[in-house]
Amino acid sequence: MQPWSSVPVPQVPGTPHPLRLYDTAAGEIRVTTPGPVARMYVCGITPYDATHLGHAATYLAFDLVHRLWLDNGHEVHYVQNVTDIDDPLLERADRDGEDWVVLAMRETALFREDMNALRVLPPQDFIGAVEAMPEIIEAVGKLLSSGAAYRLDDDEYPDVYYRHDATGRFGSESHCTPEEMDRFFAERGGDPERPGKEHPLDALLWRAARPGEPSWDSELGPGRPGWHLECSVIALNRLRMNFDVQGGGSDLAFPHHEFSAAHAEALTGEHPFARHYCHAGMVGLDGEKMSKSKGNLVFVSRLRGDRVDPMAVRLALLDAHYRSDRSWTADALTAGTARLARWRQAVALATGPAAGPAIDELRERLADDLDTERALRAVDAWVDAALTGTGEDATAPGEIRTAVDALLGVRL
Numbered sequence: 001m002q003p004w005s006s007v008p009v010p011q012v013p014g015t016p017h018p019l020r021l022y023d024t025a026a027g028e029i030r031v032t033t034p035g036p037v038a039r040m041y042v043c044g045i046t047p048y049d050a051t052h053l054g055h056a057a058t059y060l061a062f063d064l065v066h067r068l069w070l071d072n073g074h075e076v077h078y079v080q081n082v083t084d085i086d087d088p089l090l091e092r093a094d095r096d097g098e099d100w101v102v103l104a105m106r107e108t109a110l111f112r113e114d115m116n117a118l119r120v121l122p123p124q125d126f127i128g129a130v131e132a133m134p135e136i137i138e139a140v141g142k143l144l145s146s147g148a149a150y151r152l153d154d155d156e157y158p159d160v161y162y163r164h165d166a167t168g169r170f171g172s173e174s175h176c177t178p179e180e181m182d183r184f185f186a187e188r189g190g191d192p193e194r195p196g197k198e199h200p201l202d203a204l205l206w207r208a209a210r211p212g213e214p215s216w217d218s219e220l221g222p223g224r225p226g227w228h229l230e231c232s233v234i235a236l237n238r239l240r241m242n243f244d245v246q247g248g249g250s251d252l253a254f255p256h257h258e259f260s261a262a263h264a265e266a267l268t269g270e271h272p273f274a275r276h277y278c279h280a281g282m283v284g285l286d287g288e289k290m291s292k293s294k295g296n297l298v299f300v301s302r303l304r305g306d307r308v309d310p311m312a313v314r315l316a317l318l319d320a321h322y323r324s325d326r327s328w329t330a331d332a333l334t335a336g337t338a339r340l341a342r343w344r345q346a347v348a349l350a351t352g353p354a355a356g357p358a359i360d361e362l363r364e365r366l367a368d369d370l371d372t373e374r375a376l377r378a379v380d381a382w383v384d385a386a387l388t389g390t391g392e393d394a395t396a397p398g399e400i401r402t403a404v405d406a407l408l409g410v411r412l
């Protein structure tokens, strides 16, 4: 698929700091150690509805990872999928009497516009599951022949399942307890009750065609893929094993990232799939989880339609730690709008205090597991001083503008 368009990222004066990130698998903050080309996979949208602020917050967190690696002199190979065939998409298309392909295309186009407006740097590879179908089919065949997968003994629907513990490492990414595994598997797209499975946690790899559902021909028989394998294959075939960061929201830690890692490790016999598994917290609205069923979604596109400056949305979302579960509130947007105005006013001044210490603090805070709250305060401190007439440095306003643009993605 065509990704959205990129924006230039200026060079920031001073010295970058290596990025440290919390890794779910290790259960601690560890430094990222990319080679000359840093490699990141972030799980993309399931395009059956517009991008809400929860999605946006998650993509912003990984946009900062991208920007900090660029600041550290790495090139970044960024891959993102689009789950353009899956149950939720078909259910929504069915409910609305719409063609599922058209629905997916429309919502993907809107997502691109939203990401563009928020100045999220695009992936180089933006890959739909449908586009990756031959790769996925090949992988199911390999998992079947290695014994990591099996076919159900069901003449009508001989679905293919992954033996959940085929690598002997199951649980090492999420560290979920058996009770959590059962609960999350059932809540997040799994089918523990499917008759004929060897184990309730075995994950669907290939769903044999059902009447009225789209399907693809293959040596496995006509069908469509399971969700987790899509991300294993799209990542593996572009980034190889042992890439730097696998990202997404915390709702993906189990089962999705557990299985996408397991599938890839079973396919290659290598470990690990990713060196860091990073998860952003869930964003709710006024204290409730933002979800389609509660009807309490705030869409990025709606805010754009209301002529809210996307840079204010960006600042509002960054004013909380990416790993915390948090709420979107009208006050957060008001504060983001006010902060944007002050920052713009300050960088328009002829002089200000020297930018070096503020930029160093900004870098240090971001490099510390993306501590955006403190990073924003580092800029606030410079802005407050500049607005009270402190400082004679004529290059400082421009340098702050550059650093805020490159590191926070906010154009002043």
Ligand code: 5CA
Pocket: 043, 044, 045, 046, 047, 053, 054, 055, 057, 058, 081, 082, 083, 231, 247, 248, 249, 250, 251, 252, 280, 281, 282, 283, 284, 289, 290
């Ligand atoms: N297509 C799959 C991933 S392969 C998927 O989860 N799609 S999604 O559209 O449901 O979510 C896209 C991304 O937004 C995922 O990383 C998900 O974890 C994240 N996300 C979803 N809801 C929220 C929320 N309320 N707050 C923060 N992030 C969220």
Ligand code: ZN
Pocket: 042, 043, 044, 081, 231, 256
């Ligand atoms: Zn995914």
